[in-house]
Amino acid sequence: MTMQNKLEWNGNADSSNLSEQVIDKPVVRAFIDDDASACAEIFDLAGRQAFFWVPWPRMDQAAFTRVTCDEIVRVAVLGGAVMGFIGIYVPDKFIHHLYVHPKAQRIGLGNALLSDAEAFLGPGAHLKCQMRNLPARSFYRARGWTEDIEMVEADDIGNWTRISYAGPVVG
Numbered sequence: 001m002t003m004q005n006k007l008e009w010n011g012n013a014d015s016s017n018l019s020e021q022v023i024d025k026p027v028v029r030a031f032i033d034d035d036a037s038a039c040a041e042i043f044d045l046a047g048r049q050a051f052f053w054v055p056w057p058r059m060d061q062a063a064f065t066r067v068t069c070d071e072i073v074r075v076a077v078l079g080g081a082v083m084g085f086i087g088i089y090v091p092d093k094f095i096h097h098l099y100v101h102p103k104a105q106r107i108g109l110g111n112a113l114l115s116d117a118e119a120f121l122g123p124g125a126h127l128k129c130q131m132r133n134l135p136a137r138s139f140y141r142a143r144g145w146t147e148d149i150e151m152v153e154a155d156d157i158g159n160w161t162r163i164s165y166a167g168p169v170v171g
């Protein structure tokens, strides 16, 4: 997917005037090329945190661009700075990346990014998460996503569990 494709989905978030946003309310918008440096840093730091038991190579802009090349990328902006991103392989409704800068976690950015993706993808959206990544599993559970215990895959990193979205929680 080209960068132009990445810009095609603009979602519902207003990205027209970021300077007017209040500092404590994240805005989710489409990725632009100027975001690559910030996204690479987030990928580097939050990835090392998520996969703490394996060597995590230094992730630079080239690495970020390579792993997201087929994906729609959306970013969470706080106070004018990109502090989180999500990468979605749309044909499979598959969320391949979701990372929030360690300095900006637990203040709602992950929620904002996943909520935006839920609205776009709808039921059937899914992802894979390492079983050892307990904070992330708690995060998805808190949003009403469901782990499929029969869909565990193993590789060199460890066991991956499939987590999926069935639609908005009613009531």
Ligand SMILES: CC(C)(COP(=O)(O)OP(=O)(O)OC[C@H]1O[C@@H](n2cnc3c(N)ncnc32)[C@H](O)[C@@H]1OP(=O)(O)O)[C@@H](O)C(=O)NCCC(=O)NCCS
Binding pocket: 046, 047, 049, 050, 098, 099, 100, 101, 104, 105, 106, 107, 108, 109, 110, 111, 112, 127, 128, 129, 130, 133, 134, 135, 136, 138, 139, 140, 142, 143
């Ligand atoms: C997982 C991650 C994306 C969550 O993003 P976040 O912005 O920190 O999460 P939010 O602030 O939106 O949290 C929403 C809710 O999820 C749950 N939650 C989030 N982080 C949690 C944690 N570390 N432990 C337990 N519950 C957690 C809580 O219920 C939280 O609500 P609360 O803060 O009011 O209690 C972020 O921690 C991250 O980037 N982690 C490293 C990378 C990673 O593991 N990515 C996922 C790979 S599958």
